[in-house]
Amino acid sequence: MQVFLLKRNLRLQDSDPFYEAMRGYRRFGPVLPLYIHEPSIIRQPDICLQHQNFIFETLDELSQEIRSIGGKLLELVGEAVPTLDVIHQIAPIARICTHQETTQGVQYERDKAVRKWCSRNSVKLVEFQQDGVVRAGCRDQKKQTFPEYFADSVNRELKDPGGIDLGVRFASTPLPSAPRVTIPRAQGYDRPFRQRGGRSEAEKLFKDFFSVGSINSYPFKLSSPNTAWEGCSRISAYLSYGIVSDRAVMKAIDDVVSSGHSYMDAAAFEKLQGRARFYLDRLMWRRNYLQMFEDDPTLEHRHALSQFDGVRISDREDPLFKAWQSGRTGFPFIDACVRCLKETGWLNMRGRAAITSFATMNLWHDSLNVAAFLAGEFLDYMPGIHWPIIQVVSGTASPQNGIMVYCPMKQALDHDKDGVFIRKYVPELSDLQAPHIHDLSRTTNHLSDLARRSGFLPYPAPIVDHIATARVAKKRVSYLQKGKVEVLSQDHESSSTSSVQLGLL
Ligand SMILES: Cc1cc2nc3c(=O)[nH]c(=O)nc-3n(C[C@H](O)[C@H](O)[C@H](O)COP(=O)(O)OP(=O)(O)OC[C@H]3O[C@@H](n4cnc5c(N)ncnc54)[C@H](O)[C@@H]3O)c2cc1C
Incomplete structure (x- = not known):
């Protein structure tokens, strides 16, 4: 029997491992589509209920899709290696077809353990590249330039199994699927208006x-x-x-x-x-x-520029950090962005950069803490994008990225001049019109009737002086990026400018 192992590759269309498994059914046996709900991954601090529910919805639809072409998706709970072991005892596995993943360390370790298990049990493992990413250390794989990859992608036929009679190629499931109630629940809460899972x-x-x-x-x-x-x-x-x-x-x-x-x-x-x-x-x-x-998967745990180690505030209980996390900084645009995330799990790139900059520059909070919190907030959390990009925005990645300090007031005036977005997500200010909605002396302590009736507290005063903190942060980041360890006092003048690199502005 073959296992088509689903991880962050939850599809049948344009799926090399699915195609390969189906193609090889005569030689390696019928195909068992398998998803393992791994407690060690579900328990990761960056995995939240919205991610888990999104996966459930996707698996529900995928399961129907597989059923419609004559197969059955098996969902089990457990760590990958013991789970494969159990299946192997009941129905020997000849081959596993899956994708390579660029995700957290814990998944990377899981993949290594699966590789070892396969070699111990003489199970052939075929892992396909995903997103054109070359596995670290695989010197034999050629890295394509983006134009090459693009040309290759559009010229290659997408492997859609639709229309082919695949029923005979599926294996019958050796075990019943685990009921959802037996799967450990991820932490946190779901987002009421997030995107739903499923193809x-x-x-x-x-x-x-x-x-x-x-x-x-x-x-x-x-x-x-x-x-x-x-x-x-x-x-x-x-x-x-x-x-x-x-x-x-x-x-x-x-x-x-x-x-x-x-x-x-x-x-x-x-x-x-x-x-x-x-x-x-x-x-x-x-x-x-x-x-x-x-x-460099260590970017999940460390600053690329080590001179930033221990320099920023790392106390997660810091009241200013808590105010940022709960959308009560006193900066309406920043709070609207954070609250939008809490409702929808999605925010445009500029909004993401603005709240990251506020936390790491104006509040001078450690970028790793900021990234860990935002991982749970973004439905599309992709470790391979998330950790490096937050290092870029917070200045800890490389001096070449420059310094990105997003002024919260400028962002508001440039991108929400009439205050429509702010009024939508900050009900305390829902009765304020522009320009007053951008005037911090008016927003401080303001509370609309609507918000009062819903139990909101008056809108807070700004928790920091955004101009002074930005000035100091620019200077500090500039020094640190040059490899200097001295942290400057608040009254130094700033000489640095924001960066337009990496398309982040
Ligand atoms: C601090 C921060 C954290 C981020 N974390 C994530 C994350 O965890 N997962 C994630 O998918 N994206 C992340 N992004 C990138 C980007 O913000 C989102 O991909 C984008 O907003 C998603 O919306 P969209 O699909 O409508 O994108 P579109 O604007 O429609 O772009 C199309 C696709 O291009 C890719 N993309 C767009 N912008 C970027 C970018 N700057 N860097 C890399 N890829 C990009 C995404 O896959 C996106 O779906 C982050 C950006 C910032 C500034």
Whole structure:
């Protein structure tokens, strides 16, 4: 029998391991699709209930999909190696087909243990590359440039099993699936308005976003939280769990551009190509970050620049850190971003960078603590993107990334001038109009009738002086990035400027 092992590759379409397992059923035996709910992973501090429920929804749909083509998905609870052992005793496994993952250390260790188990038990293990990321230390695998990877992706046929009679190739399940109630519950709470799991949800987004109109307007809509929800693809969570492949996204973009070619004049077509490239840049960054983390997974636990060790505040009980976590900093735009996350599990990139900058620069909090908290807040949490990008924003990655300090007031005025986003997520201020909603002397202690009736407290005063703290943070980061360990006093003038690198501004 073969096991098609599902991890962060929760799909049948464009799935090399599924395709390979089905193709090899005569030689290696029928195929058992398997998902293991591993307590050691569920218990990780960065895994939260919203992630777990998203996975459940995806598995429910996947299970139906597999059933519709004649198979059955087996879901078990336990650590990977003992679980495989149990299955192997009942129905010997000849081969496991799966994807390589770029995730937390605990999953990396799990993969190593599975590899060892396979070699001990003479089980053949086939692990396919995902997202074009080359496994760390695999010198024999060629790293493609992004243009090469893109060309390869759009030219390669997507392996969709639909329409092929696969029923005979599936194995019957050696054990019953574990009931959901036996699966340990992840920590935290779910988000009421988050995206739902499942391939059909991703397909709806594909239909909405991958059109000439959406691609053309994307660059103008991604920065403001008022337009980003509709204007961005919001495909990230589906990419993070491998519900869709990045190749499928690239192909969808390519199809939009090709469709434009058939009816557009040269100028309109050139414009469309430029906007499509703008979107593709994001997929390129995504792949770069994943490769960066694959090459250095320790970024999950340490600052890339060690001179930042122990320099920032690391007390998670610090009242200012708590105020930031609960969206009560007294800076309406920052609080709206954090509260939006708490309701939806999603925020546009600029909003993410702004709240990260506030915590690491204005509050001078350790970036590893900030990243750990935000991991639970982002439904699309992808360790390979998340840990490196937070190091970049907080200045701990490399001096070449420069210094990124996002002024909370400027972000508000530039991207929520009328205060629509703030009013939506900060009910204490729901009766304030612009420009008053951006005036901290007016927002301090303000409480709308609506919020009072719902039991809110008056809106807090700003917890820090954002101008002074930004000035000091810029100076400190600049010194530290140059390898100097001395931390400056508050009255030094700032000479550094913000960075436009890595597309973060
Ligand atoms: C502090 C911080 C933490 C982040 N953590 C995550 C994370 O855990 N998981 C995650 O998927 N993204 C993360 N991002 C990147 C980015 O914010 C999200 O991918 C994006 O907002 C998701 O929305 P979307 O799918 O509508 O993106 P779109 O704007 O539609 O972009 C399309 C896709 O490109 C990729 N992408 C977009 N921007 C970036 C970027 N700056 N870097 C890398 N890839 C990008 C994503 O896969 C995204 O789905 C983080 C950004 C910041 C600043």
